[in-house]
Amino acid sequence: MYGIIGKMKIAPGQRAVVIDYLLEGIQSMPGCLSYIVSKDPGDPEAIWITEAWDSKESHRNSLTLPAVQQAIARARPLIVGFDERIETMPVGGHGLIGVA
């Protein structure tokens, strides 16, 4: 499995809008086992995204999906930067869709 932990910095006052774009874009992404969008309680301009995929390839393919490209295009002007981007190898746990 392939995972990403990322921290996204958003233009002031735009976090809720970007969260909406993200949640709209991720409705059906083949190979996506988990994709959780979270606010940073200490920073009103930061979003954390934790992802798990059945493979790195599935993640890469997701970036070509129309819904994902639309979400990225809409959110990009409101994204100031990425503070953290950590690649991981999920091995198990709760909430991995379809993984026993």
Place this chain on the structure above:
Amino acid sequence: MYGIIGKMKIAPGQRAVVIDYLLEGIQSMPGCLSYIVSKDPGDPEAIWITEAWDSKESHRNSLTLPAVQQAIARARPLIVGFDERIETMPVGGHGLIGVA
């Protein structure tokens, strides 16, 4: 919702054992919406844990569960430290058990 992103540093050669302890301990934790254990591909002594709970209280209560306490007791001698511990507020996505 309440979330945690944590990086755990493990004694050399003990990561697989600690992962087993963690996965055994988390079988049924009330209020746990997601609990994913991942290896750090760049550091053979690091484990990432990303968690989502329906509340901070559910997370706190989980630490009193016998299975969790046993996992902690077994793993603790093999844990060198915690490099990162980030609290988050999950708002939505995929893989949140029971959350539409």
